[in-house]
Amino acid sequence: MEDIQNKLMPYICDANSAVQFKLVKSKEDLETDDGFFFPDMSHQIFGEKEQIFGFTDLKLRIYYTASSLQIHTKLLYGRKINPEQFDGVKADDIMKSVREVLPANVIENVDDFSKKLDGEPNFKPFGEIIYNYTRQQKGKSTKRNFEIYKADMTNPNFKEYHQRIESFILWFIDAACFIDSDDDKWDFYVVFEKCTEGGITSHLFVGYSTCYRFYAYPDKIRPRISQVLVLPPYQRQGHCTELITAIYQQYVPKAAVLDITAEDPSENFQRVRDFIDSKNCLKLPEFQDSKLGQKFSKEMRKAAQEKYKINRRQARRVYEILRLRITPENDDVAFTKYRLAVKSRLNEPIYAHVVFLTKINESLRKKSHLLPASLVPPKEERLLMLQREFETCLHEYKKVITRLDISA
Template identity: 45%
Template sequence: MAVTGFEKNALQEYKSDANEVVHLKLVREAKDLEDESVTFHPAMSHQVFGSSENIFGYKGLTVELYYSACRLSTYVNIKYDEMIKSEDFDGVQPDDILRAISKHIPAGFCTNRDTFLALLEQDATFLPFGEIIHSYKRSKGGCTRNFEIYKSSIEVKGFRAYHERLQTFLLWFVDAASYIDVDDGKWTFYLIYEKQQTSYGVTFYRIVGYQTVYKYYAYPQLLRPRISQVLVLPPYQRQGHGAELLEAFYRESWSDNSILDITVEDPSEEYQRLRDFVDVKNCLKLDCYSADNISKGFTSALVKETQAKLKINKKQCRRVYEIIKLKYTTAQTLKAYRLEVKKRLHQPFQNSCKDVGKMEKALTSEEHEAFKISKTEKHKTLEVLYNECVDSYRHILERVASS
């Protein structure tokens, strides 16, 4: 029997937005379980609940996915006011939420609140994995917080299971996320912890974020590390931790003669801005980026020095060069700057036009007119790209100036 229009409307009442009903927490102490101020929500959920990012079959639904802030012991709890009765809607079944989640998180998570609270107590004995490579502080409102960055490999005892729990956050915050093959020994892991010493003598190390790096081979006998996954967890975002993480990795790499340069795998716009900020700040300390030297243009000497001292690859070096040159650009030199940047932006169009140019002779008058229009559109597109590029450059320079 087909579902009627009235039944379709009724079914809509059992549909929930997964990004709203999934509640994530990093639980520090028992009272956090009831504290909604420490709740955060996914940026996306299609990797768990499908492209619609909806959960069907419940009214008043809350999906609690909680982690202890140190060990990442995991608790899953599903609450709802009402679940659909399949017999009332021609056999329509509710989504199996626990099954959908359990496909993506390691076995051993608990669904019992008391069990989770018992596991939470073990956070007091947790110690970070690997070796510490950097520490720093953040102060706000008279309160100073301490953070440490550690470097680890998968061989460190206990880290494999810990990483399996940690990487599950990627599903909710990184589009097209995939779990890496940790058995490949070329992976290195960098983790940030907040270090908090209590008045009763216990030190807690609570996870803030992490980064994975894969060491690719660079001919003839060097390495080209690629930053792969980077995530700072929502309670710690917009506090400069991503920059600290990247800087710590850079400092370690600068003195390593086996490293040619560093790349980033498919950086998001947000991460590209972070990378630009850190790279510009570092490059401004080099003499080759002085106003006098940068006026000489994008030279091979500049690329070579940047790569040798800061391990920045040629493509990123070009971007940094343009940002810093904008800093020194005046009203008198703006036209030349614009032409230089547009020439670089125009390169992909030029490459594609080489083949089109060969075909132009064979075009009819109508086709030739259409081709002219497409060239006009191309120039409009180029202008938009230039303006977007320069706007982003200005934001980077403003951030560097205020840092």
């Protein structure tokens, strides 16, 4: 058995290394081995272990035209396992798994895909431009230009384009799911790099976000930022910050908007959101240094909501970040007050859970002559959990503060 397992090992590969993406701008890009980027995850396609079985030296290359996102796939490998030599064991059907997450109109023939590149300069972004910004070109004096467009499903052909965008999300967003694009409450924000070369202007896909306009009683809406994606070639360049800023500019001025929320934010997204909200709140009288040394107040919550549509929970988080910013850690008295204030907030859900478990314990005791084991974690365990949560907050808050200081 061990001998067979050893022989099978070369046919097991890491899916996150085998799958490769490329944004194709020219026909020459199809011939080169540079410019590829890899998925952050693949468990939503290939299972929890993120492995593909049955091939050696496997490469699954997924090409996208850089503007219109037309798709072509190419499978490369050294050897494929022979079932006759391994008791009928077959290779994974890779393409079947991948087809389930790609749109139906994938271009199988490379020549047909190559012809699509001829029409790329004719691609025009869907919707209306709402925001633009620049980034310094690395190693050059020139700047790169970016535009953000707002679109919805009333834009002709945008539904098909969105399906091609969505084909990225399972590889880069954990617990991602495809949305019901027929629901007219969805807003779409798409980022493009605007390039002009030889008198021809192109718009290259950078990333996007979806927002859902929830109803808020009695006569308001509560936009929820759902999915945010910036492709790896454009990451760590501030594009997510610009995208969220553009979204805020769409919703904040509207009287009908109660506040803006986010759906299961990742650590990276939460950090961007914290930075933007903290930077905005620094402009408010209620968040000046003289007020931050005091408790989180109704005035702070109200000002954050009315001026920047920041919900109560996020406003409290911003308060904690800005208070930490003015609290010296070597000032034992000030830092102890800060630590207790944050832990008091963190302890609220823990305490509520303890009360809930205590009630269950009491109910079990009444129904059984046997004494059940306590469901409530020991106090020492709860205190340790609370300390860990506080240290996690501190770690994340400091990252935001560093960025605030740099941008000041």
